[in-house]
Amino acid sequence: MTLGVVTDVSAPLETYDAVHAAVLERSGTAVDGLLLHLARSTTDGFQVIEVWESREDYERGNQEVVGPVFAEVLRGRAAPSVVITEFEVRGLVAPAGAVVT
16 A cells, blocks of 8 residues: 655754765665655754655665665764654656656
């Protein structure tokens, strides 16, 4: 089942920029099972919205790709507050994709 995830992170937007750049450097734009990824700044930090082919893909992507990169970017600093909200995806149209940094 397709899984949507909204992740709110209480950290500076520069943290997102560093993680995003490092993930692109390591994985390019192809993370198995990831259908959509976008981020935006919030008053408290940043928010990431993703759509995954399955929960298993989401968990694997975070364990194998995002988690290790995030830990490297933090360089031993305390992890920021993170709130994850999952949702059922009812429709997705992504006719052409481009990476915007």
